[in-house]
Amino acid sequence: SETVERHEFGAEVGRLLDLVVHALYSDREIFLRELVANAADAMDRRRFEALTQAVPALPEGASIRILPDKAARTLTISDQGIGMTKEELARNLGTIARSGTRAFTQSLADAKPGERPSLIGQFGVGFYSAFMVAERVEVTSRRAGAEEAWAWASAGQGDFTLAPASREEPGTTITLHIKADAEEFLEPIRLQTIIRKWADHITVPITIAQDGKDEPANEGTALWRKPKAEITEEQYAEFYRHVAHAFDQPWATLHWRAEGTTEFAALLFIPGMKPFMPVEGDRESRVRLHVRRMFITDQAGLLPPWLRFVQGVVDTEDLPLNVSREMLQSTPALARIRKAVTGRVLSELKSKAKDAEGYAGFWENFGPVLKEGAWEDAEYRKELAPLLRFRSSAVEGWTSLPDYVSRMKEGQEAIYILVGDDAEALAKSSQLEGFRARGVEVLLLSDQVDAFWPERLDRFEEKPIRSITQGSIDLSKIAGADASGEAADVAKLLPLLKAALEGEVSEVRATDRLVDSAVVLAAPEGGPDLQMQRLLRRAGR
Numbered sequence: 001s002e003t004v005e006r007h008e009f010g011a012e013v014g015r016l017l018d019l020v021v022h023a024l025y026s027d028r029e030i031f032l033r034e035l036v037a038n039a040a041d042a043m044d045r046r047r048f049e050a051l052t053q054a055v056p057a058l059p060e061g062a063s064i065r066i067l068p069d070k071a072a073r074t075l076t077i078s079d080q081g082i083g084m085t086k087e088e089l090a091r092n093l094g095t096i097a098r099s100g101t102r103a104f105t106q107s108l109a110d111a112k113p114g115e116r117p118s119l120i121g122q123f124g125v126g127f128y129s130a131f132m133v134a135e136r137v138e139v140t141s142r143r144a145g146a147e148e149a150w151a152w153a154s155a156g157q158g159d160f161t162l163a164p165a166s167r168e169e170p171g172t173t174i175t176l177h178i179k180a181d182a183e184e185f186l187e188p189i190r191l192q193t194i195i196r197k198w199a200d201h202i203t204v205p206i207t208i209a210q211d212g213k214d215e216p217a218n219e220g221t222a223l224w225r226k227p228k229a230e231i232t233e234e235q236y237a238e239f240y241r242h243v244a245h246a247f248d249q250p251w252a253t254l255h256w257r258a259e260g261t262t263e264f265a266a267l268l269f270i271p272g273m274k275p276f277m278p279v280e281g282d283r284e285s286r287v288r289l290h291v292r293r294m295f296i297t298d299q300a301g302l303l304p305p306w307l308r309f310v311q312g313v314v315d316t317e318d319l320p321l322n323v324s325r326e327m328l329q330s331t332p333a334l335a336r337i338r339k340a341v342t343g344r345v346l347s348e349l350k351s352k353a354k355d356a357e358g359y360a361g362f363w364e365n366f367g368p369v370l371k372e373g374a375w376e377d378a379e380y381r382k383e384l385a386p387l388l389r390f391r392s393s394a395v396e397g398w399t400s401l402p403d404y405v406s407r408m409k410e411g412q413e414a415i416y417i418l419v420g421d422d423a424e425a426l427a428k429s430s431q432l433e434g435f436r437a438r439g440v441e442v443l444l445l446s447d448q449v450d451a452f453w454p455e456r457l458d459r460f461e462e463k464p465i466r467s468i469t470q471g472s473i474d475l476s477k478i479a480g481a482d483a484s485g486e487a488a489d490v491a492k493l494l495p496l497l498k499a500a501l502e503g504e505v506s507e508v509r510a511t512d513r514l515v516d517s518a519v520v521l522a523a524p525e526g527g528p529d530l531q532m533q534r535l536l537r538r539a540g541r
Protein backbone atom coordinates (compact mmCIF):
# COMPACT_ATOMS: atom_id res chain seq x y z
CA SER A 1 0.00 0.00 0.00
CA GLU A 2 1.00 3.62 -0.22
CA THR A 3 1.62 4.00 3.48
CA VAL A 4 4.48 1.50 3.43
CA GLU A 5 7.84 3.26 3.53
CA ARG A 6 10.94 1.55 2.24
CA HIS A 7 14.28 2.32 3.92
CA GLU A 8 17.81 1.22 3.09
CA PHE A 9 19.78 -0.27 5.96
CA GLY A 10 22.74 1.78 7.17
CA ALA A 11 25.76 0.84 5.06
CA GLU A 12 27.30 -1.21 7.85
CA VAL A 13 24.18 -3.20 8.67
CA GLY A 14 24.14 -5.16 5.43
CA ARG A 15 27.67 -6.41 5.92
CA LEU A 16 27.01 -7.09 9.54
CA LEU A 17 23.93 -9.15 8.83
CA ASP A 18 25.91 -11.29 6.46
CA LEU A 19 28.60 -11.73 9.06
CA VAL A 20 26.27 -12.66 11.90
CA VAL A 21 24.34 -15.12 9.81
CA HIS A 22 27.41 -16.93 8.53
CA ALA A 23 29.98 -16.72 11.32
CA LEU A 24 27.62 -17.84 14.05
CA TYR A 25 25.76 -20.52 12.18
CA SER A 26 26.64 -23.32 14.60
CA ASP A 27 25.49 -21.26 17.57
CA ARG A 28 22.34 -19.97 16.05
CA GLU A 29 20.13 -20.98 18.97
CA ILE A 30 21.36 -17.84 20.74
CA PHE A 31 19.00 -15.72 18.65
CA LEU A 32 16.38 -16.60 21.27
CA ARG A 33 18.58 -15.46 24.13
CA GLU A 34 19.10 -12.13 22.37
CA LEU A 35 15.43 -11.51 21.62
CA VAL A 36 14.34 -12.51 25.12
CA ALA A 37 17.05 -10.33 26.64
CA ASN A 38 15.82 -7.38 24.58
CA ALA A 39 12.26 -8.03 25.73
CA ALA A 40 13.36 -8.19 29.36
CA ASP A 41 15.38 -4.97 28.97
CA ALA A 42 12.35 -3.27 27.46
CA MET A 43 10.20 -4.32 30.42
CA ASP A 44 12.79 -3.12 32.91
CA ARG A 45 12.93 0.19 31.09
CA ARG A 46 9.19 0.57 31.16
CA ARG A 47 9.07 -0.16 34.88
CA PHE A 48 11.73 2.47 35.46
CA GLU A 49 10.26 5.12 33.16
CA ALA A 50 6.83 4.64 34.70
CA LEU A 51 8.31 5.87 37.98
CA THR A 52 9.83 9.00 36.59
CA GLN A 53 7.84 9.90 33.49
CA ALA A 54 4.29 9.86 32.24
CA VAL A 55 4.48 6.28 31.04
CA PRO A 56 1.77 3.71 31.92
CA ALA A 57 3.02 1.26 34.54
CA LEU A 58 4.00 -2.28 33.67
CA PRO A 59 0.91 -4.44 34.28
CA GLU A 60 0.93 -6.80 37.25
CA GLY A 61 2.21 -10.23 36.20
CA ALA A 62 3.62 -8.96 32.91
CA SER A 63 5.49 -11.65 30.99
CA ILE A 64 7.40 -12.45 27.84
CA ARG A 65 5.42 -14.85 25.63
CA ILE A 66 6.96 -17.19 23.12
CA LEU A 67 4.55 -18.69 20.62
CA PRO A 68 5.68 -21.27 18.08
CA ASP A 69 3.24 -21.98 15.22
CA LYS A 70 4.25 -24.98 13.13
CA ALA A 71 1.46 -24.60 10.60
CA ALA A 72 2.35 -20.99 9.81
CA ARG A 73 6.07 -21.71 10.39
CA THR A 74 6.36 -18.65 12.59
CA LEU A 75 7.85 -18.02 16.00
CA THR A 76 6.47 -15.01 17.87
CA ILE A 77 8.04 -13.33 20.87
CA SER A 78 5.99 -10.62 22.52
CA ASP A 79 6.62 -8.37 25.47
CA GLN A 80 4.86 -5.62 27.40
CA GLY A 81 7.91 -3.44 27.53
CA ILE A 82 8.64 0.15 26.66
CA GLY A 83 8.03 -0.37 22.92
CA MET A 84 9.43 1.72 20.09
CA THR A 85 8.21 4.73 18.14
CA LYS A 86 8.50 4.81 14.37
CA GLU A 87 11.79 6.71 14.65
CA GLU A 88 13.12 4.30 17.26
CA LEU A 89 12.29 1.33 15.05
CA ALA A 90 14.19 2.88 12.18
CA ARG A 91 17.15 3.83 14.32
CA ASN A 92 17.43 0.80 16.62
CA LEU A 93 16.76 -1.83 14.00
CA GLY A 94 18.27 -0.11 11.00
CA THR A 95 21.64 1.18 12.09
CA ILE A 96 24.45 0.06 14.35
CA ALA A 97 24.51 2.22 17.40
CA ARG A 98 27.24 1.03 19.59
CA SER A 99 30.13 -0.15 17.53
CA GLY A 100 31.47 -0.42 14.05
CA THR A 101 31.32 -3.47 11.86
CA ARG A 102 35.08 -3.37 11.58
CA ALA A 103 35.63 -3.84 15.32
CA PHE A 104 33.06 -6.62 15.34
CA THR A 105 34.60 -8.38 12.33
CA GLN A 106 38.03 -8.20 13.86
CA SER A 107 36.86 -9.61 17.16
CA LEU A 108 34.99 -12.39 15.40
CA ALA A 109 38.13 -13.28 13.49
CA ASP A 110 40.20 -13.27 16.69
CA ALA A 111 37.68 -15.21 18.75
CA LYS A 112 37.73 -18.95 19.23
CA PRO A 113 34.50 -20.60 18.04
CA GLY A 114 33.18 -21.00 21.60
CA GLU A 115 33.67 -17.30 22.25
CA ARG A 116 31.68 -16.04 19.30
CA PRO A 117 28.14 -16.21 20.72
CA SER A 118 28.95 -13.74 23.48
CA LEU A 119 30.36 -11.20 21.03
CA ILE A 120 26.90 -10.50 19.69
CA GLY A 121 25.77 -9.37 23.11
CA GLN A 122 28.91 -7.37 23.77
CA PHE A 123 28.66 -5.49 20.50
CA GLY A 124 24.98 -4.68 20.76
CA VAL A 125 23.96 -6.42 17.57
CA GLY A 126 21.73 -9.04 19.15
CA PHE A 127 18.57 -8.24 17.22
CA TYR A 128 20.18 -9.08 13.89
CA SER A 129 20.83 -12.64 15.07
CA ALA A 130 17.12 -13.28 14.32
CA PHE A 131 18.14 -13.56 10.66
CA MET A 132 20.15 -16.67 11.43
CA VAL A 133 16.89 -18.60 11.72
CA ALA A 134 14.36 -16.40 9.94
CA GLU A 135 13.95 -15.54 6.27
CA ARG A 136 11.77 -12.62 7.23
CA VAL A 137 11.30 -10.71 10.48
CA GLU A 138 8.35 -8.51 11.41
CA VAL A 139 8.35 -6.24 14.44
CA THR A 140 5.16 -4.57 15.61
CA SER A 141 5.67 -2.07 18.37
CA ARG A 142 3.80 0.52 20.35
CA ARG A 143 5.70 2.89 22.57
CA ALA A 144 4.34 3.06 26.13
CA GLY A 145 2.51 6.37 26.35
CA ALA A 146 1.81 6.57 22.60
CA GLU A 147 -1.43 5.71 20.81
CA GLU A 148 -0.08 4.57 17.48
CA ALA A 149 1.78 1.39 16.61
CA TRP A 150 4.23 0.73 13.76
CA ALA A 151 5.34 -2.34 11.90
CA TRP A 152 8.94 -2.89 10.82
CA ALA A 153 9.67 -5.72 8.40
CA SER A 154 12.71 -7.02 6.57
CA ALA A 155 14.15 -10.04 4.85
CA GLY A 156 17.57 -8.96 6.05
CA GLN A 157 18.76 -8.02 2.57
CA GLY A 158 19.50 -4.38 2.11
CA ASP A 159 16.26 -2.76 3.17
CA PHE A 160 13.35 -2.74 5.59
CA THR A 161 9.83 -1.33 5.51
CA LEU A 162 7.86 0.73 8.00
CA ALA A 163 4.07 0.89 8.00
CA PRO A 164 1.33 1.95 10.42
CA ALA A 165 -0.03 -0.93 12.47
CA SER A 166 -2.23 -1.55 15.45
CA ARG A 167 -1.49 -3.02 18.84
CA GLU A 168 -3.86 -3.12 21.82
CA GLU A 169 -1.25 -2.56 24.51
CA PRO A 170 2.20 -0.99 24.64
CA GLY A 171 5.04 -3.37 23.91
CA THR A 172 6.69 -5.21 21.07
CA THR A 173 5.86 -8.34 19.09
CA ILE A 174 8.53 -9.96 16.95
CA THR A 175 7.44 -12.52 14.37
CA LEU A 176 10.08 -14.73 12.80
CA HIS A 177 9.26 -16.54 9.55
CA ILE A 178 11.42 -19.56 10.26
CA LYS A 179 13.78 -20.84 7.55
CA ALA A 180 13.21 -24.32 6.19
CA ASP A 181 16.39 -25.62 7.83
CA ALA A 182 15.55 -24.10 11.21
CA GLU A 183 12.26 -25.80 11.98
CA GLU A 184 13.71 -27.22 15.19
CA PHE A 185 13.01 -23.77 16.64
CA LEU A 186 9.29 -24.40 16.36
CA GLU A 187 9.48 -27.29 18.83
CA PRO A 188 8.40 -26.19 22.34
CA ILE A 189 10.83 -28.66 23.94
CA ARG A 190 13.75 -27.23 22.00
CA LEU A 191 12.76 -23.68 22.93
CA GLN A 192 12.40 -24.70 26.56
CA THR A 193 15.96 -26.09 26.58
CA ILE A 194 17.37 -22.91 25.10
CA ILE A 195 15.62 -20.72 27.67
CA ARG A 196 16.82 -22.95 30.51
CA LYS A 197 20.34 -22.74 29.22
CA TRP A 198 20.59 -19.09 28.35
CA ALA A 199 17.82 -17.13 30.00
CA ASP A 200 16.95 -18.84 33.25
CA HIS A 201 18.18 -15.87 35.23
CA ILE A 202 15.89 -13.38 33.63
CA THR A 203 13.55 -12.38 36.42
CA VAL A 204 10.65 -11.46 34.13
CA PRO A 205 8.39 -14.54 33.70
CA ILE A 206 8.85 -16.21 30.30
CA THR A 207 6.20 -18.56 28.91
CA ILE A 208 6.16 -20.88 25.90
CA ALA A 209 2.80 -21.67 24.33
CA GLN A 210 2.20 -25.39 24.05
CA ASP A 211 -1.11 -27.08 23.19
CA GLY A 212 -2.93 -23.80 23.68
CA LYS A 213 -1.47 -23.21 27.15
CA ASP A 214 1.28 -20.84 28.31
CA GLU A 215 3.88 -22.96 30.13
CA PRO A 216 6.40 -21.22 32.39
CA ALA A 217 9.86 -21.54 30.85
CA ASN A 218 12.25 -19.93 33.28
CA GLU A 219 12.82 -20.34 36.96
CA GLY A 220 13.35 -16.62 37.30
CA THR A 221 14.79 -16.80 40.78
CA ALA A 222 17.21 -14.14 41.81
CA LEU A 223 20.30 -16.30 42.24
CA TRP A 224 21.95 -13.76 44.53
CA ARG A 225 19.10 -14.17 47.04
CA LYS A 226 19.67 -17.88 47.46
CA PRO A 227 21.94 -19.25 50.20
CA LYS A 228 25.45 -19.99 48.95
CA ALA A 229 25.16 -23.62 49.96
CA GLU A 230 22.35 -24.11 47.44
CA ILE A 231 24.27 -22.77 44.47
CA THR A 232 26.66 -24.84 42.41
CA GLU A 233 29.87 -23.58 40.86
CA GLU A 234 28.33 -24.07 37.42
CA GLN A 235 25.23 -22.02 38.31
CA TYR A 236 27.46 -19.20 39.42
CA ALA A 237 29.44 -19.42 36.20
CA GLU A 238 26.31 -19.44 34.06
CA PHE A 239 24.93 -16.43 35.80
CA TYR A 240 28.24 -14.67 35.37
CA ARG A 241 28.21 -15.34 31.64
CA HIS A 242 24.71 -14.00 31.49
CA VAL A 243 25.36 -10.68 33.26
CA ALA A 244 28.78 -10.13 31.74
CA HIS A 245 28.03 -11.29 28.17
CA ALA A 246 31.04 -13.52 28.72
CA PHE A 247 32.04 -17.10 27.98
CA ASP A 248 34.90 -17.72 30.40
CA GLN A 249 35.00 -18.86 34.01
CA PRO A 250 34.99 -16.07 36.57
CA TRP A 251 38.37 -15.62 38.27
CA ALA A 252 36.66 -14.65 41.50
CA THR A 253 33.07 -15.00 42.70
CA LEU A 254 31.94 -12.80 45.61
CA HIS A 255 28.57 -13.58 47.09
CA TRP A 256 27.54 -12.10 50.39
CA ARG A 257 24.78 -10.43 52.38
CA ALA A 258 25.40 -7.24 54.29
CA GLU A 259 23.28 -6.71 57.37
CA GLY A 260 23.16 -3.86 59.84
CA THR A 261 23.16 -0.20 58.88
CA THR A 262 23.11 -1.13 55.19
CA GLU A 263 21.25 -4.14 53.94
CA PHE A 264 21.96 -5.65 50.59
CA ALA A 265 22.81 -8.87 48.83
CA ALA A 266 25.62 -8.80 46.31
CA LEU A 267 26.85 -11.27 43.73
CA LEU A 268 29.93 -10.00 41.97
CA PHE A 269 32.44 -11.53 39.60
CA ILE A 270 35.93 -10.72 38.45
CA PRO A 271 36.28 -12.07 34.90
CA GLY A 272 38.91 -14.63 34.04
CA MET A 273 39.55 -12.94 30.70
CA LYS A 274 39.82 -9.46 29.37
CA PRO A 275 36.57 -8.65 27.54
CA PHE A 276 36.60 -7.28 24.01
CA MET A 277 35.88 -3.75 25.20
CA PRO A 278 34.10 -2.25 22.24
CA VAL A 279 33.03 0.91 24.02
CA GLU A 280 36.11 3.07 24.17
CA GLY A 281 36.22 5.65 26.87
CA ASP A 282 33.31 4.30 28.87
CA ARG A 283 34.71 4.09 32.37
CA GLU A 284 31.56 3.66 34.43
CA SER A 285 30.91 0.53 36.45
CA ARG A 286 28.00 -1.44 35.00
CA VAL A 287 27.20 -3.43 38.13
CA ARG A 288 23.43 -3.76 38.22
CA LEU A 289 21.38 -2.20 40.97
CA HIS A 290 18.21 -4.03 42.03
CA VAL A 291 15.78 -2.92 44.68
CA ARG A 292 13.93 -5.85 46.24
CA ARG A 293 14.86 -8.00 43.23
CA MET A 294 13.57 -5.49 40.70
CA PHE A 295 16.20 -4.28 38.28
CA ILE A 296 16.59 -0.50 38.54
CA THR A 297 19.64 0.54 36.55
CA ASP A 298 23.14 -0.48 35.56
CA GLN A 299 24.32 3.10 35.79
CA ALA A 300 24.35 3.66 39.52
CA GLY A 301 28.17 3.72 39.63
CA LEU A 302 28.15 1.06 42.34
CA LEU A 303 31.89 0.68 42.02
CA PRO A 304 34.55 3.27 41.19
CA PRO A 305 35.69 3.43 37.54
CA TRP A 306 38.98 1.67 38.37
CA LEU A 307 36.95 -1.43 39.35
CA ARG A 308 34.81 -1.31 36.20
CA PHE A 309 35.89 -4.82 35.19
CA VAL A 310 33.85 -6.22 38.10
CA GLN A 311 30.47 -7.59 36.95
CA GLY A 312 27.32 -8.53 38.81
CA VAL A 313 24.38 -7.45 40.88
CA VAL A 314 23.69 -5.57 44.09
CA ASP A 315 20.17 -5.89 45.47
CA THR A 316 19.08 -3.73 48.38
CA GLU A 317 16.12 -3.05 50.62
CA ASP A 318 17.47 0.34 51.64
CA LEU A 319 16.14 2.25 48.63
CA PRO A 320 12.53 2.83 47.64
CA LEU A 321 11.36 1.06 44.50
CA ASN A 322 10.59 4.38 42.90
CA VAL A 323 14.13 5.65 43.24
CA SER A 324 14.86 8.20 40.54
CA ARG A 325 18.10 8.92 38.75
CA GLU A 326 18.58 12.17 40.64
CA MET A 327 18.10 10.36 43.90
CA LEU A 328 20.70 7.83 42.92
CA GLN A 329 23.27 10.59 42.86
CA SER A 330 22.58 11.87 46.33
CA THR A 331 21.12 9.21 48.57
CA PRO A 332 23.32 8.36 51.57
CA ALA A 333 22.18 4.73 51.48
CA LEU A 334 23.77 4.30 48.07
CA ALA A 335 26.98 5.97 49.21
CA ARG A 336 27.19 3.46 52.05
CA ILE A 337 26.56 0.57 49.69
CA ARG A 338 29.29 1.83 47.33
CA LYS A 339 31.78 1.99 50.16
CA ALA A 340 30.90 -1.45 51.47
CA VAL A 341 31.04 -3.05 48.03
CA THR A 342 34.34 -1.38 47.10
CA GLY A 343 35.87 -2.46 50.41
CA ARG A 344 34.75 -6.03 49.87
CA VAL A 345 36.24 -6.21 46.38
CA LEU A 346 39.53 -4.82 47.65
CA SER A 347 39.75 -7.33 50.47
CA GLU A 348 39.03 -10.11 48.00
CA LEU A 349 41.90 -8.88 45.84
CA LYS A 350 44.15 -8.72 48.88
CA SER A 351 43.42 -12.30 49.74
CA LYS A 352 43.71 -13.53 46.13
CA ALA A 353 47.06 -11.72 45.82
CA LYS A 354 48.61 -14.26 48.20
CA ASP A 355 48.59 -16.71 45.31
CA ALA A 356 51.22 -15.02 43.15
CA GLU A 357 50.61 -17.08 40.04
CA GLY A 358 46.83 -16.73 40.09
CA TYR A 359 47.11 -13.04 40.78
CA ALA A 360 49.52 -12.54 37.88
CA GLY A 361 46.78 -13.68 35.50
CA PHE A 362 44.37 -11.19 36.98
CA TRP A 363 47.01 -8.48 36.91
CA GLU A 364 47.76 -8.99 33.23
CA ASN A 365 44.05 -8.59 32.44
CA PHE A 366 43.11 -5.69 34.67
CA GLY A 367 46.25 -4.25 36.28
CA PRO A 368 46.28 -1.09 34.15
CA VAL A 369 42.66 -0.38 35.14
CA LEU A 370 43.38 -0.86 38.84
CA LYS A 371 46.34 1.53 38.58
CA GLU A 372 43.95 4.29 37.54
CA GLY A 373 42.75 4.21 41.15
CA ALA A 374 46.24 5.00 42.41
CA TRP A 375 46.11 8.08 40.18
CA GLU A 376 42.64 9.41 40.69
CA ASP A 377 41.26 8.10 43.95
CA ALA A 378 42.80 9.63 47.06
CA GLU A 379 40.48 7.61 49.29
CA TYR A 380 41.81 4.25 48.14
CA ARG A 381 45.31 5.11 46.88
CA LYS A 382 47.12 3.83 49.99
CA GLU A 383 45.12 0.63 50.06
CA LEU A 384 45.75 -0.02 46.38
CA ALA A 385 49.53 0.41 46.56
CA PRO A 386 50.37 -3.10 47.84
CA LEU A 387 48.07 -4.62 45.21
CA LEU A 388 50.06 -3.17 42.31
CA ARG A 389 52.52 -5.34 40.39
CA PHE A 390 55.60 -4.38 38.38
CA ARG A 391 58.34 -5.60 36.13
CA SER A 392 61.73 -5.05 37.66
CA SER A 393 65.38 -4.68 36.68
CA ALA A 394 66.31 -7.24 39.35
CA VAL A 395 63.78 -10.07 39.29
CA GLU A 396 61.87 -12.13 36.75
CA GLY A 397 58.08 -11.91 36.50
CA TRP A 398 55.98 -9.60 38.60
CA THR A 399 56.94 -7.94 41.85
CA SER A 400 55.23 -5.66 44.36
CA LEU A 401 56.13 -2.58 46.37
CA PRO A 402 56.39 -4.51 49.68
CA ASP A 403 58.72 -7.01 48.00
CA TYR A 404 60.78 -4.21 46.51
CA VAL A 405 61.13 -2.52 49.89
CA SER A 406 62.27 -5.79 51.46
CA ARG A 407 65.09 -5.96 48.86
CA MET A 408 66.26 -2.36 49.22
CA LYS A 409 69.98 -1.87 49.80
CA GLU A 410 71.28 -0.43 53.02
CA GLY A 411 71.40 3.33 52.62
CA GLN A 412 68.96 3.30 49.69
CA GLU A 413 66.56 6.14 50.31
CA ALA A 414 63.99 5.84 47.56
CA ILE A 415 61.98 3.40 45.49
CA TYR A 416 63.32 3.87 41.97
CA ILE A 417 61.16 3.63 38.89
CA LEU A 418 61.76 3.96 35.17
CA VAL A 419 58.73 4.78 33.04
CA GLY A 420 58.39 4.23 29.29
CA ASP A 421 56.33 2.59 26.57
CA ASP A 422 57.74 -0.89 26.52
CA ALA A 423 59.00 -3.02 29.41
CA GLU A 424 61.52 -4.86 27.24
CA ALA A 425 63.07 -1.66 25.97
CA LEU A 426 63.14 -0.28 29.50
CA ALA A 427 65.07 -3.30 30.72
CA LYS A 428 67.84 -2.43 28.23
CA SER A 429 67.87 1.31 28.92
CA SER A 430 71.19 3.00 29.60
CA GLN A 431 69.39 4.88 32.38
CA LEU A 432 69.73 1.68 34.42
CA GLU A 433 73.50 1.27 34.17
CA GLY A 434 74.54 2.93 37.41
CA PHE A 435 71.73 1.23 39.32
CA ARG A 436 72.59 -2.20 37.95
CA ALA A 437 76.25 -1.75 38.74
CA ARG A 438 75.38 -1.01 42.36
CA GLY A 439 72.81 -3.75 42.62
CA VAL A 440 70.00 -1.25 43.11
CA GLU A 441 66.65 -2.47 41.83
CA VAL A 442 64.52 -0.29 39.54
CA LEU A 443 60.84 -0.94 38.80
CA LEU A 444 60.02 -0.80 35.09
CA LEU A 445 56.66 0.79 34.32
CA SER A 446 55.22 0.67 30.83
CA ASP A 447 51.46 1.33 30.98
CA GLN A 448 50.08 4.70 29.88
CA VAL A 449 48.79 5.45 33.35
CA ASP A 450 52.27 4.88 34.81
CA ALA A 451 53.24 8.38 33.74
CA PHE A 452 50.75 9.73 36.24
CA TRP A 453 50.09 7.77 39.39
CA PRO A 454 53.59 7.56 40.94
CA GLU A 455 53.59 11.28 41.55
CA ARG A 456 50.25 11.04 43.35
CA LEU A 457 51.16 8.05 45.47
CA ASP A 458 54.46 9.81 46.16
CA ARG A 459 55.70 7.36 48.81
CA PHE A 460 55.26 3.82 50.03
CA GLU A 461 56.12 2.77 53.58
CA GLU A 462 57.77 6.17 54.08
CA LYS A 463 60.02 5.66 51.05
CA PRO A 464 59.70 8.27 48.33
CA ILE A 465 59.00 6.95 44.84
CA ARG A 466 61.44 8.53 42.39
CA SER A 467 61.73 8.42 38.65
CA ILE A 468 65.37 7.77 37.73
CA THR A 469 65.08 10.08 34.73
CA GLN A 470 64.28 13.04 36.95
CA GLY A 471 66.80 15.37 38.58
CA SER A 472 69.99 14.20 40.19
CA ILE A 473 70.10 10.99 42.15
CA ASP A 474 72.92 10.41 44.58
CA LEU A 475 73.79 6.73 44.68
CA SER A 476 77.00 7.19 46.67
CA LYS A 477 75.39 6.49 50.06
CA ILE A 478 74.27 3.03 49.14
CA ALA A 479 76.17 0.25 50.87
CA GLY A 480 78.69 -1.48 48.62
CA ALA A 481 78.29 1.30 46.09
CA ASP A 482 81.72 1.32 44.58
CA ALA A 483 80.99 0.61 41.00
CA SER A 484 82.10 3.84 39.42
CA GLY A 485 85.82 3.17 39.96
CA GLU A 486 87.84 6.30 39.38
CA ALA A 487 85.50 9.26 39.00
CA ALA A 488 86.47 10.97 35.79
CA ASP A 489 87.26 14.64 36.19
CA VAL A 490 84.69 16.25 33.99
CA ALA A 491 84.38 19.56 35.80
CA LYS A 492 86.04 21.45 32.96
CA LEU A 493 83.97 19.74 30.32
CA LEU A 494 80.59 20.63 31.75
CA PRO A 495 80.47 24.37 30.88
CA LEU A 496 81.69 23.58 27.37
CA LEU A 497 78.94 21.03 26.84
CA LYS A 498 76.36 23.36 28.25
CA ALA A 499 77.42 26.11 25.86
CA ALA A 500 77.36 23.71 22.91
CA LEU A 501 73.85 22.55 23.78
CA GLU A 502 72.52 26.01 24.55
CA GLY A 503 68.74 26.09 24.08
CA GLU A 504 68.49 22.30 23.91
CA VAL A 505 69.07 21.43 27.54
CA SER A 506 68.76 23.45 30.72
CA GLU A 507 71.66 21.91 32.62
CA VAL A 508 74.64 19.57 32.17
CA ARG A 509 75.78 17.64 35.24
CA ALA A 510 78.22 14.91 36.21
CA THR A 511 76.46 11.72 37.31
CA ASP A 512 77.31 8.41 38.88
CA ARG A 513 74.30 6.81 37.24
CA LEU A 514 76.22 5.69 34.16
CA VAL A 515 78.78 2.96 33.69
CA ASP A 516 79.17 2.23 29.98
CA SER A 517 77.35 5.12 28.36
CA ALA A 518 78.85 8.61 28.23
CA VAL A 519 75.68 10.69 28.54
CA VAL A 520 72.05 10.25 29.42
CA LEU A 521 69.06 12.54 29.20
CA ALA A 522 67.38 13.50 32.48
CA ALA A 523 64.34 15.57 33.35
CA PRO A 524 64.71 18.60 35.63
CA GLU A 525 63.94 18.18 39.31
CA GLY A 526 60.34 18.97 40.17
CA GLY A 527 59.16 18.95 36.54
CA PRO A 528 57.48 16.12 34.63
CA ASP A 529 59.70 13.06 34.12
CA LEU A 530 60.78 11.94 30.64
CA GLN A 531 57.82 9.63 29.96
CA MET A 532 55.37 12.30 31.10
CA GLN A 533 57.08 14.79 28.76
CA ARG A 534 56.69 12.32 25.89
CA LEU A 535 52.98 11.91 26.62
CA LEU A 536 52.42 15.63 26.87
CA ARG A 537 54.19 16.12 23.53
CA ARG A 538 52.02 13.43 21.98
CA ALA A 539 48.95 15.22 23.33
CA GLY A 540 50.17 18.28 21.44
CA ARG A 541 51.31 20.44 24.35
Ligand code: ADP
Pocket: 034, 038, 039, 042, 079, 081, 082, 083, 084, 092, 093, 121, 123, 124, 125, 126, 127, 128, 172
Ligand atom coordinates in the same frame (compact mmCIF):
# COMPACT_ATOMS: atom_id res chain seq x y z
P1 ADP B 1 21.31 -4.10 22.34
O1 ADP B 1 20.21 -4.85 23.01
O2 ADP B 1 22.64 -4.60 22.79
O3 ADP B 1 21.20 -2.61 22.41
P2 ADP B 1 20.13 -5.21 20.00
O4 ADP B 1 20.58 -5.39 18.59
O5 ADP B 1 19.77 -6.47 20.71
O6 ADP B 1 21.27 -4.45 20.77
O7 ADP B 1 18.89 -4.23 20.03
C1 ADP B 1 19.04 -2.94 19.50
C2 ADP B 1 18.06 -1.98 20.12
O8 ADP B 1 16.74 -2.20 19.66
C3 ADP B 1 17.94 -2.05 21.63
O9 ADP B 1 18.94 -1.29 22.27
C4 ADP B 1 16.56 -1.46 21.87
O10 ADP B 1 16.62 -0.05 21.90
C5 ADP B 1 15.80 -1.88 20.65
N1 ADP B 1 14.98 -3.06 20.91
C6 ADP B 1 15.22 -4.32 20.51
N2 ADP B 1 14.25 -5.16 20.92
C7 ADP B 1 13.36 -4.41 21.61
C8 ADP B 1 12.12 -4.68 22.30
N3 ADP B 1 11.63 -5.93 22.38
N4 ADP B 1 11.49 -3.64 22.89
C9 ADP B 1 11.98 -2.39 22.81
N5 ADP B 1 13.13 -2.07 22.19
C10 ADP B 1 13.82 -3.06 21.60
Ligand code: MG
Pocket: 034, 037, 038, 124, 125, 126, 127
Ligand atom coordinates in the same frame (compact mmCIF):
# COMPACT_ATOMS: atom_id res chain seq x y z
MG1 MG C 1 20.07 -6.86 22.82
